[in-house]
Amino acid sequence: MTSDDIDRLARKRAKAKMGWFIHAAIYAIVNLGLIALSVATGRAWAVFPLLGWGVGLLAHGISVWMLPPGGTLLARMVERERARLAGGSKGDPW
Incomplete structure (x- = not known):
């Protein structure tokens, strides 16, 4: 991993953690x-x-703090999209 790759990954992870804090x-x-x-x-309706x-915040926290660093799932998805776009798929609404 180059210094730029490490810097990019560190920024990405720091942004994800800051997003969770917000x-x-x-x-x-x-x-x-x-x-x-x-x-x-x-009435005690605020508990709902x-x-x-809270469940959503917990899921967000797990995705930020407990999943393996580097986000291999995201990297695989990006590579799959790159390959599909490089193939010139027509009719793709995105």
Whole structure:
């Protein structure tokens, strides 16, 4: 791996981690507001968006923090798309 490849991969991983931090911050802010509204109305409905969105945040965290570095699945998908585009596939809407 060249220095440029390492730099590119490091930037990509840092951006993914920053995206997760932003996602987690927005999750916390919005859900604190929903909990406040739920308490103000005297009902416990805020638990449902909290849990639903929490599952999404967990999946996002797993994809960022626990999957193997380098994203081999993404790399394979990119290579497959490159090969398809190089073949000049007609009728592809993308």
